[in-house]
Structure formats: structure tokens, C-alpha cells
Amino acid sequence: MTNMEQIKELYTTAPLSFVDIITQKVTYTNSVRTIFTNEKLSGLVFPLRGKAQFSIDGLTYEIEQGSILHVGPNMEMKRTAENDEVFEYAVIHFELSSESANRFPIFREHFMLRIGDSMKLNNRVQQLMQNFLIPGGLAFLQSKRLFLTILAEMIVASEKTDLEKAENMDVIIQYMHQFFPKGITVLHVAKHFQIDRRRLSSLFERQMGVSPNMYLTDLRIQKAKLLLRTSNLSIAHIAESIGYRDHFYFSRVFKKETGLSPTLYRRHLG
Known part of the structure; x- marks a missing residue:
């Protein structure tokens, strides 16, 4: 099974559970920072504005709109904004039981997906950010639905980008x-x-x-x-x-x- 097939299987068949979504803004004064990810949660980093570098295990990812970074649990990550630009991004946290994580080991890894200029996916992330601020169980249920929709559209956008490269x-x-x-x-x-x-x-x-x-x-x-x-x-x-x-x-x-x-x-x- 190729890496892309493992990613697709993780996002489409693993029993992933939405936890929350947070936003971060990086300015020149705090552009370099070391971050430790949650011991149990993975995260999807969605750039909203600007560019930055995320370094994990000696591998550096150039993050900007059109890319998504998956970061597994319990990882040390160095974040550096480029130039004097403001870098703003959202992180969707989600979890997977230990038993299921053993079946889907890529959940604990880090990798980047290229999704191209996907306005539809960007709008879904914005909807999730707004919906998560609404209190109540019904709103959280809607957030979980949006999360699953985002996963599906990530795969579609990534495969479309790969197809364009193949062409x-x-x-x-x-x-x-x-x-x-x-x-x-x-x-x-x-x-x-x-x-x-x-x-x-x-x-x-x-x-x-x-x-x-x-x-x-x-x-x-x-x-x-x-x-x-x-x-x-x-x-x-x-x-x-x-x-x-x-x-x-x-x-x-x-x-x-x-x-x-x-x-x-x-x-x-x-």
C-alpha cells in the first residue's frame, strides 16, 4: 500500500473523532517557536494567510494556502514565519483510539498534502471555525459533520492536484x-x-x-x-x-x- 493510499484510508475509513479547532496568528515578534503537540491528538494545519516553515524530525515543510500539514501526537515542531508577513492558520484536532491507531499507524506520523486552490475546502474550514464558537450539543454535532466533510474534500482536492501533475x-x-x-x-x-x-x-x-x-x-x-x-x-x-x-x-x-x-x-x- 502506497503512502497516499494509507492517507486516504485513514481519512475515509478510520473512526476519527473531531475534538476542536483553534486559530493562531504569527507575527514578526513571535515568528520562531517550538511547539509540542498533544499526547493523544493529531492535528490538521490549514494556512489561512501568509507562509511559514514547520520543522519536524529534521524535515521542513513550506506551508501556505494550497497545502495542509498533518501532524501526529506527541511531536516536537518548530514553527518559523517567513519574512515580516503575518502568518495565520487553523488547526483541527482529532483523535483515534489506541487500538484503532495501531491499525492506522500513519495517524501518528507527519506529512503534507497539496490541495491546490480549493475554495470549497477553504470555505468549509471557515464554516467550522464559526460553527465551533456556537455553544450547545447541536452545534457541536454540526461541527463533527463539517469535520468529516472536510476530510472527504481534502482527499478529492489532493487527488485532483495529483491528476493535474500527472497530466x-x-x-x-x-x-x-x-x-x-x-x-x-x-x-x-x-x-x-x-x-x-x-x-x-x-x-x-x-x-x-x-x-x-x-x-x-x-x-x-x-x-x-x-x-x-x-x-x-x-x-x-x-x-x-x-x-x-x-x-x-x-x-x-x-x-x-x-x-x-x-x-x-x-x-x-x-
Whole structure:
């Protein structure tokens, strides 16, 4: 099961319970702050205005409208606003029983979803913020319904964004052709286009017939063949020029793909 499938399963089938929604405003004077999340609750961070960075476990997320950050329980998170802008955001807290959390381990993790410009979802969050301020059981019941609606619309918006990226596969391929000599990996490509790595691999293979990792390897091997036939560059120089820092590793990959070592390939076909 891919990461996106786990996320979808969490938000659509896990017995999640709405707890509350809070709003925070970050200004220049309190832009850097370390936050510890609740021991039992997860949260969804919805940017309302401005941009900020959230760092968790050494991974930094650039948060702005069009993105949602899921943060699991009992986590240390560093929040930093960008420039002198005011950053305002809402956090929806929700819980899952320990037994259910074991069935849905991604509940305890952190990850970001890209939802694009979803006015409908933004309006739902605003409705929830307003409704939660109304006292009484009926209003809380309506808040719970809005929470479930938001989860469903998050999945729809995220999948729509992924589809748009898949339809723009030519841009992704162009990026790979341009930067494979720099040693980029599939993870670099996924981060550049702000899409989950496993999701990118699935979309890429569906359209191209090969995995993005195999595609990058083929780009490098084809370029290496050309250089071996047409230049006197050393094997180490060729390896570095196509994105391999270790020329011994390059030689192993080249032989696996062609059946010949780079030296033998040059000797026979150069």
C-alpha cells in the first residue's frame, strides 16, 4: 500500500473523532517557536494567510494556502514565519483510539498534502471555525459533520492536484532531462513538484511504462554510451558528468544495464 493510499484510508475509513479547532496568528515578534503537540491528538494545519516553515524530525515543510500539514501526537515542531508577513492558520484536532491507531499507524506520523486552490475546502474550514464558537450539543454535532466533510474534500482536492501533475508529465520529464547530470533522485523530483514520492512513481509508471528511477538510470546510461563512443574522457569523469559520484558504482550499473563494463564497451564500440 502506497503512502497516499494509507492517507486516504485513514481519512475515509478510520473512526476519527473531531475534538476542536483553534486559530493562531504569527507575527514578526513571535515568528520562531517550538511547539509540542498533544499526547493523544493529531492535528490538521490549514494556512489561512501568509507562509511559514514547520520543522519536524529534521524535515521542513513550506506551508501556505494550497497545502495542509498533518501532524501526529506527541511531536516536537518548530514553527518559523517567513519574512515580516503575518502568518495565520487553523488547526483541527482529532483523535483515534489506541487500538484503532495501531491499525492506522500513519495517524501518528507527519506529512503534507497539496490541495491546490480549493475554495470549497477553504470555505468549509471557515464554516467550522464559526460553527465551533456556537455553544450547545447541536452545534457541536454540526461541527463533527463539517469535520468529516472536510476530510472527504481534502482527499478529492489532493487527488485532483495529483491528476493535474500527472497530466503535466512532460514538465516532469523535462526536469529529469535537465537535471539528471546533477545526480537528482526520484525523491528530488517529488520534492520539486511537491508530490508524494510513491504517488509520483505510480503516476509516472502508469503513463511512461517504467518507473521514474529506471527512467533516470536509462538517461544516464544512454549519455554514458555517447560519451564513451565519442570522447576520451576518463570513466570517473563520465560517471561524475551524468550524476554518479562513485565511478565504481557507475561501472556496476553500466554493466548491469548493458552487459559490458564501460571499458569494454569503449573498446568494442568506441
